[in-house]
Amino acid sequence: MDYIPHTPYERREMLAAAGLATENDLFRSIPAALRNPEIPFPAPMTEMEIADEMEDLARRNEGRRMASFLGGGAYRHFIPQALKSLLSRGDFVTAYTPYQAEASQGTLQSIYEFQTLMCRLTGMEAANASMYDGASALAEAALMACRLTRKEKIAVSAAANPHYCRVLNTYLVAAGIEVVEIPHDGGATCAESLKRMVDASCAGVFLQNPNYFGVVEPMDSLSAAAKEAGALLGVAVYPISLGLLKPPGAYNADIVLGDLQPLGMPLSFGGPYAGFIACKGEYIRQLPGRLAGRTTDADGKTGYVLTLQTREQHIRRAKATSNICTNQALCALAAAMYLFTMGARGLQQAAERSVRNARALQERLCGVKGVRLAFQKPFFNEFVLELPIPIEHFLAKAKEEQVAPGIRLAPGLAGEKEALLVCATELTRKADMERYAEILTKVME
Amino acid sequence: MTPQDLKYTESHEWVRVEGGAAAVGITHYAQEQLTDIVFVELPEIGRKVDVGDECAVIESCKVAAELYAPIAGEIVAVNTELNDHPEIINKDPFGAGWIVKIQMLDPAELDELMDATAYESHLENS
Secondary structure: OOOOOOOHHHHHHHHHHOOOOOHHHHHOOOOHHHOOOOOOOOOOOOHHHHHHHHHHHHHOOHHHOOEEOOOOOOOOOOOOHHHHHHHOOHHHHOOOOOOOHHHOHHHHHHHHHHHHHHHHHHOOOEEOOOEOOHHHHHHHHHHHHHHHHOOOEEEEEOOOOHHHHHHHHHHHHHOOOEEEEEOEEOOEEOHHHHHHHOOOOOOEEEEEEOOOOOEOOOHHHHHHHHHHOOOEEEEEEOHHHHHOOOOHHHHOOOEEEEEOOOOOOOOHHHOOOOEEEEEOHHHHHHOOOOOEEEEEOOOOOEEEEEOOHHHOHHHHHHHOOOOOOOOOHHHHHHHHHHHHHHHHHHHHHHHHHHHHHHHHHHHHHHOOOOOEEOOOOOEOOEEEEEOOOOHHHHHHHHHHOOEEOOEEOOOOOOOOOOEEEEEOOOOOOHHHHHHHHHHHHHHHO | OOOOOOEEOOOOEEEEEEOOEEEEEEOHHHHHHHOOEEEEEOOOOOOEEOOOOEEEEEEEOOOEEEEEOOOOEEEEEEOOHHHHOOOHHHHOOOOOOOOEEEEEOOHHHHHHOEOHHHHHHHHHHO
């Protein structure tokens, strides 16, 4: 597409034709209170001046120098260099959702491969072409469970990511679906409560594994309890953990979802990320979003299509399975490239090292007098610390020392005490762990 | 092309009376409009329907269309053959391609439907 800006003369001409004096007059019909405020743009600069300006702004980024122990849904994992150069290719970067599916064989094949990888990773039979992110994937999976069972109640674990749960509520309140929260007991979803709260009126039980506190949930028994109650089982997963943990397909999950960010996507201030949903084959018609399928053409040649499109809103309008309009194809492609590049062994190593580092960090920090592990349960690469001092104070001290020590948990989420969610990955450096422990020791004195 | 012994709706369903039940399907014209049918979502047996309620979804390569109940009652049978062979509707819409059977609450409702002649003029005008 050519980029040809309007000249001042053309602008004046167009405004005159419309009988207006300024561009702002175009928006006169919008009440003043609803209009965007005037943005005081700086004066135009030369290319050199802009480069300088950007350098100055970049230098103000504290995050670049910080040792980060933040997780809680977005994780700093190793990204193979190959991804950066492959993903920046014009043919990938510029490709949008394939509206003319048959003309976008490359895009469709890449999506098809992504779906295959997601199925292998989760042990499920079908996966969609990606969702916006993990939180909206949870909401869509819950709606899917309601459609499959024709029931209007969802149970979700209190140990699931609170941000995901907020998005879930936003979607479900509007759809008139009741959400009940299964409490956690010492950091893991309480099986007794699940049995008590979930009955035949419940469409699905949604759990997160590892959960928000990093605890590896007893999925076999929780799954059995959900099935016994007559509900579908939905699981939000941290894809890296599947390098070590049993895939959800092995404990009879019906729907699996998650955020793809850990698979080759930089944190980049919160996005863009992508989500995914995978499910048992029998549920495929209620799977939201796009699906790429492989077929053969009239000459017997392999070709790729967007399949089952009649479920989607461009055909089924108001009765579509979902109002998701597109998928996050470039992010999904990044996830596929990551998995192909790392391979099964590489993924396993990333998971193992994350766990090992988290274990070492937890032992070191809990060696500091007065610091406790909140939950005595097996954890993956995150854990919750209880501190006997105000967390605000510690966070401020750590920030001075260029350390982001963890996420402060909302009061009551983990328990009565002030608590901090701490994360390590394969990128966490020993020296930084040591520095963290030293700051903590100093603050406690 | 339009069997004389059936009743018809404006939305292109047909009804065949079989004792106290009514077999329901879609007409030749409807299957032609839909093109190749690839999936039929059937209701569960025992579901109560009112006139005009959706009681099945018929998906083709092009579109997904609803089957509306031409008559009130209870779903007493569904054509499970369509699960594996939805294309039967394209091949034999008035026969083997039936979709559901409804136990009628009030057979007098049949009088509201069109006969073959009325349906044919409805097609000509649509």
